[in-house]
Amino acid sequence: MERILLVAAEGLPFVKxxxxxxxxxxxxxxxxxKGYDVRVVLPMYRKIALNWRDKMTHLRSYTVSINYSETPVNLYYYILDGVTFYFIENAGYFEREGLYGYIDDGERFAYYQKAVLEMCNQLDYFPDIMHTHDWHTGMIPAMCKENYNHDPRYRHIKHVYTIHNLAYQGNFPVEMLEPCLGLGHYVFDNGNVRFDGGISFMKSGIVYADKVTTVSPSYAQEIKTPQYGEHLETVLRYREPDLCGIVNGIDINLWNPKTDNLIASNYSLTTYKKGKGKNKTELQKELGLTVDENVMLISVVSRLTWQKGIYLMIEQLFNICSQPIQLVVLGSGEAGLEEKLREAENANKGKVCFYCGYNEALSHKIYAASDLFLMPSLFEPCGISQLISMRYGTLPLVRETGGLRDTVHAYNEYTQEGNGFSFTNYNSNDMMHVLWEAIDVYYNRPDMWKQIVKNAMKTDVSWSTSAEFYLGVFREIAG
Known part of the structure; x- marks a missing residue:
């Protein structure tokens, strides 16, 4: 096994x-x-075209059949730090304001997947492993095995399909099966892609891939149950021998308090207290909070949606704001949640700040300045924010679900093990009980707080171990 092709709908630094x-x-x-020939393919969205296309090289122009018409594909590539990125260009499909959420999303990503498979033929490049991600690429294993089964070059490819969030499944009408995907109706009739009267890109990926992974061991178990399985739990239980969970990592060079040039003061494990104090006071000045480096600063950096447990925080906003803390929330989402947070800020000037939207530089400052990071998710396949917060010595307070359970472990004062705080039940009173405990430790047991911070900052949040797990999966099927 030498060649690995990752196929996805988005990727940094190009689009997110x-x-x-x-x-x-x-x-x-x-x-x-680790010595592999690794390549990545992405759609050429408008943002990518505006910011990167001038730096790219045009490789090929070809066509794929969509709705029985030959539709043009322009293929570009760009090498970034030794990794080749391919881009599928079609302005009509991809050069739009947003990435997803359009009425023709099924057709758009059917086109993308067809273009990727034909790209292999155009370049005479056939990977040993094709690693596809989420619903946007879920039909690739099916199309490869059903439409190209006569071609030994395609038969050689092994498919690993990774579920990042089972809640987003790519469900579309059955009428697009043949004209857009080139698949015979029999794959609907035999149930391989059938879902709720239509077709599911996600289900197809689960059924046809040689191996299925998801982004934490706990989530891999959870999605086999009705509570988290999104009506695919039976299929996932059927694939159980080929299903595993591998925790995500983060880019530890990008997220590094020692070298981060977006924060006011760099710091390390031995200088975190002084560094955090400086970052806190600078953030307080920037956001209009009362300047006090000793006050406990609690932060949330999140999409404001039901999944992220924001409703638990909203239920307890009065109690949270009555504590000797400051609260910073960065994010956007449901209008009702945004409005509640604006009301909390207006009622607690100098104590609460809500920044509606997303600001990458501000997120770095918040992670570096905060003492506690609140992440009470209803479900969380893996989660990135809790990994970043630990990297910056900001202790996560999480609900024990999915990747949060696998990466954040409640501190045990007898063994001095653990890197954060956690609660089990999806209940705002349980969350508040643990929050009060964290506030007590911060103010009244500083030595314990210091030990938890050290444990958090020593936690391995890099990709190194997880990448080796992925490679183990790849080797198992590649032979």
Missing amino acids: SGGLADVIGSLPYEFKK
Whole structure:
């Protein structure tokens, strides 16, 4: 096994809407460090075209059949730090304001997947492993095995399909099966891609891939149950022998308090207290909070959605704001949640700040300045934010679900093990009980707080170990 092709809908540094982009921006480089020929393919979105296309090289122009018409594909490539990135260009499909959420998303990503498979033929490049990610690429294993089964070059490819969030499945009408995907109706009739009367890109990836992974061991167990399985739990239990969970990592060079040039003061494990104090006071000045380096600063950097447990925080906002703390929230999402947070800021000037939207530089400052990071998710396949917060010595307070359970462990004062705080039940009173405990430790047991911070900053949040797990999966099927 030498050649690995990652196929995804987004990836840093080119474009990002969620945690998938962080994975695609980091994981290929770990494979490259270990000596593999790693390449990545992405759609050429408008943002990528505006910021990067002038730096790229045009490789090929070809066509794929969509709705029985030959639709043009322009293929570009760009080499970034030794990894080759391919880009599928079609302005009509991809050069739009957003990435997803359009009525023709099924057709757009059917086109993308067809273009990727034909790219292999055009370049005479056939990877040993094709690593596909989330619903946007879920039909690739099916199309490769059903439409190209006559070609030994395609039969050679082994498919690993990674589920980043089972809640987003790519469900579309059955009518697009043949004209857009080139698949016979029999794959619907036999149930391979059938879901709720239509077709599911996600289900197809689970059924047809040689191996299925998801982004934490706990989430791999959770999605086999009705509570978290999103009506695919039966299929996932069927694939259980080929299903495993591998925790995500983060780019430890990008997220490094020793070298981060976006924060006010760099610091390390031995200088974190002084560094955090400086970062805290600078952030307080910037956001209009009362300047006090000794006050406990609690932060949230998140999409404001039901999944992220923001409703638990909203239920307890009055109690949270009555504590001797400051609260900073960075994010956007549901209008009702945004409005509640604006009301909290207006009622607690100098104590609460809500920044609506996303600001990359501000997120770095918040991680560096905060003492506690609140992440009470209803479910969390893996989570990136808790890994970043630990890297910066900001203790995570999480609900024990998915990747949060696998990466954050409640501190045990007898063994001095543990790197944060956690609660089990999705209940705002349970969350507050643990929050009060964290506040008590911060103010009244500084030695214990110091030990937890040290444990958090020593936690391995890099990609190195996880990449080796992925390679183990690849080797198992590649032979």
